[in-house]
Amino acid sequence: MFALLSDYESLRLIWWVLLGVLLIGFAVTDGFDLGVGALLPFVARTDVERRVAIHTVSATWEGNQVWLVLGGGAIFAAWPALYALSFSGFYLAMFFVLVALILRPVAFKYRSKDESPAWREGWDRALFVGGAVPALIFGVAVGNVLQGVPFHFTDDLRPIYSGTLVGLLNPLALFCGFISLAILVAHGAAWLAFKAEGPVAERARAIGAKAALATAALFALGGLLVWAGAFGGYQVVTPLPGDGPSNPLTKDVIADAGAWLANFRADPRLALVPLLGIVAPLLVAAGFRTRLTGATLLASSLGIACIVTTVGLSMFPVILPSSTHPGHALTVFDASSSRATLRNMLIATVLFLPIVLAYTAWVYRVLRGKVSERDITAPGSPAY
């Protein structure tokens, strides 16, 4: 443990893993909140039904969203160049995600403050947008990262991005966006099946099964596209010392259409991860036909984890490839924070993350049990 704390290479690898953990933590926890938002108009028709759906996440979505805030902060702290480039490069896309996410807390809180149908319909739309738009754009962002992003650095390491918003919305990126939308919708449906009673849960099962099947099919197709070289790929061709300075201008990278499969070729056991990324959604689809709602939710969580991990594994050690200046790509070994910061942040994470997980688990335990229409209509019900 103490050796890890002083070895720069290990610290960088740990923070690459933690980057994945945070993204998965966000996608699994806040993912079902986003999914519930995106599903809201389809699984719930009457006002009481909508309140049932909303009440399944009303007490916990706020804590779940912190995974996103923490993800932003941790990328800032551990991978500053990645934070600077991806947030400024995807500027308008980030703005639209932000608008969608700003609407969400307000919609949750304010929807119930007025009985008028128009008011509630308006906030329901906000919840739909606040769920569906981020779910789509996160996938679009990954799709762009896989293809390489047009950026470079000046000799002062000032990051310069030279793409456009329209360029971000290319067909392959949108394809990835549909994968993330599909899995998060399936995940949200799995949550509703687990947590809600009555027609809301039944409709969620029907839609969720379709979304899960779509996820498996799209993700498998995505694998074929990568195999066919549609996304391209980038390979670092000069040695990358594990403890070298975090300066992305000291290496050479070439575009190589087969590069995103190189790690799986080098160690075929890794192929288990994308395989599970296909199998888990199929299990989710099957799970919706059973009463095993908890297992279905676990399977969709596993599916999300495997899909995110597949992207990380196929690109390693590259984190953000540049399409215009391939040598400027950000990698695990030349885009991190200093050793001291990675170490300090690791200590903070080891100290606090278990505490966070413990009290989050306690809160979910307190709030256990299904939400029914009775809970909503009872006098004095605190439900939104």
Add this chain to the structure above:
Amino acid sequence: MTNPLLVDLSRLQFALTAMYHFLFVPLTLGLSILVAMMETVYVMTRRKIWRDMTKFWGLLFGINFALGVATGLTMEFQFGMNWAYYSHYVGDVFGAPLAIEGLMAFFLEATFVGLFFFGWDKLSALAHCAVTWLMALGTNFSALWILIANGWMQNPVGAAFNPDTMRMEVTDFSAVILNPVAQAKFVHTVAAGYVCGAVFVLGVSAFYILRGRHLELAKRSFAIAAAFGFASALSVVVLGDESGYAVTDHQKMKLAALEAMWHTESPPAAFTAIGIPDLASRTTRYALHVPWAMGLIGTRSLTTEIPGITELVEHAKARIRNGLVAYAALERIKVDRKDERARAEFARTQADLGYAKLLTPLIRDPLKATEADIAQAAWSTVPHVPSLFLTFRAMVACGFLLIALFGAALWFTAREAPAPRWLFRVALLALPLPWIAIEFGWFVAEFGRQPWIIEGVLPTALATSELGIPSLLLTLAGFTLIYGVLAVIEMRLMLRAIAKGPETLVEDPAALFPGTSANEGGARLVAAQ
């Protein structure tokens, strides 16, 4: 050289979104503590009125909290979106407190806020009270880490420039955490938040008392807000930000600017109570001086000198010249990474590297700067004196008015006799004061930090992302529109909730039938009717 319009628009957007965010944060800080205190009284006395108070103020807290959370997301993203070079340049230092804020504070706050609202009939009274305190604790921790990050922008301790990575890197993390400027800011800001929460409770309670509504709730709330507010308002002044103003060159400059002290005076310096600072002649017209006061406030001594603007500008010239040595050495290191002489020279002078960068808005190659360029760059370290002079005085005036209000409220609530109606009218009228003081306070702190984004390290003009002007105009318009609409909706909901007042009977059926859940209590209530 970045387009100056891009820099201005990026600054405008940051200022708008940050100041808007901070309309909601101080009320969250203050109300969370007040609500937790009320619930503690409930747990100790088990008197239902205190539970009603907790729920009612908690309801208003929730309306405010939603927008605080929503607009906080913008802050977390905006450094990367609009300030990419800044993010790369100082992310190694600045990012860590933001990440720890999420891990240690925001998770705590956001996880327990859900239980605060939805856990009433799922938890024992004691457990629910603990949840409320954890939420309040998370809110306060959150402020701590954000102000550690902000304090580092004002006083960048514990970090050095690394020529191999072309950015600032942390050298002493404990110095970053224990930064005296950050500590002073934390106490000052959190106490100001408590004042804000107290004025809110005081004003709304005064409204009910004037109308003769909900008197039981309003009188108790008024009393607790008066006591809490009085202690907090005194803390804001006594533990004011001023203690941080002696630490660095630019903090001294900020102090000189907000006092419009154009020249060093022999100690103890006089305090200019009012006056009109004139930029062209660098004098203050119609000045009314209070002898000795400035020296006493600023240095807590009769003999310590407070440097004036002109003298600080001379000092800045020296730092620019020294910084140019570092700048030249860094250029040589970029060409030959193994140039040990250049590295040694850089190590000796790097503390002033940022000062050489002040020349870049004026001249393409700072190494070709003339004496006139250096003088102009040195004068650019003076923030805009008249606006700082004015806003600082407005902030202080609001602070003293509030101390007087809380003092009077405390005096009258401590007596047996009923308080006069004018007191409640004043309390109602005072509602906007804490927000005015707080927004002006941030203006003094951050506008006063200019031209630096990180004092002495990086000028604001160099720190932005390389975005197109149309993109920025689009987001600026978008934020203005959304934030404007949300502000109107929030105000309407808040006013409506206040007008409606606490609904003790229907909202809280369980309390009528102790030992039952809310649902059973409600059923019995219906049956009883």
